[in-house]
Amino acid sequence: MKVLKVVDKIILKIEEFILSYAVIIIALMVVGKAIIRETFGYSLPFADEVSQIAVVIATFMGISYAARKGRHISMSAFYDLAPFKARKVLAIFIPFVTAIVLFVLSYYSWLYVMDVRESGRVTSALQMPAFYLYIFIPIGFLLGGIQFLRNMWVNIRNREDVYLGTDAKDYNDQDTTEELEGTHL
Template sequence: MLSKIEEAILSYSIIIMAIILIGNVFSRSVLNRSWTFAEELGQSLVIIVTFTGISYGAKKARHINMSALFDVIPVRGKKIFMYVISSVTSISMFYLAYLASIYVMKVKTLGRVTPALRIPIYLVYLIVPIGFFLGGIQYARNFWINVKEKEVYLSTEKGIRGTDDNEEQYINV
């Protein structure tokens, strides 16, 4: 269910961002009037997409990885790498969520609002600790699935199974 919510947030945010920004370009070019809220809303949507995408990318194994070394080591080494990568990344995500939540609380006490729409800025920034926290959960889940299962899992939905001729085959869960 959380995955469906993340997909909805990501897809609608990108659609709204495209409509607003393209509409503003049209309005500025054709009507000689710019929408005062367009850039502000576009920036807020970029923040939402970025930090919602952390958890979603980790869940779907679409995050950035350095596969040059990972691809050439044997399956046992990959398993160890996944233990280290998942645990360190999970701990880092939880720590960043903690720091981001402190920052959001400080911004809330300042009472800052966005210039055009007058939205409290902490509401926009609230997605940052939430995104880091959900990303931390995904990497912790990835660590746990690698502990439980024999195959190497890049994420909770995508694993690597070694084959007889020492090539790898990706499996989806």
């Protein structure tokens, strides 16, 4: 069990590294391209492509990170109004279904990546194999599916609280006075 926690921490650090540098690259490419175009009247031909790659990486590698932190998109109107037991059941069922969907998407996106690889397509500006751009999609779906299974397991194991992510308790269960005390100067 200790080995799994170490592996989990390593994966978290890798995700944080990848996500933070992808966002930095997006900012540098977009702002840099605009500044260079206005200053020199010339646009970097590779800037759009690098930005696109960074957006794909940030989007799909961010699935797992968002699931871990409980920051994924959710429609929570009924969930928020539900009593504890119903929220607990939903906190087990929803991550399970989501994990299944992500694993299926991972499989089909992997088939697509292999199809792109076999086609020999290259990107227009950088002339790199196009499948490098898409390889992060099945990896992101797979890691996201694993993380949602972990979220489900945390809710099965811990009967006293509802967790939105392995690192995030349900905001409905948090004491609002604790949150408010920390926000005042």
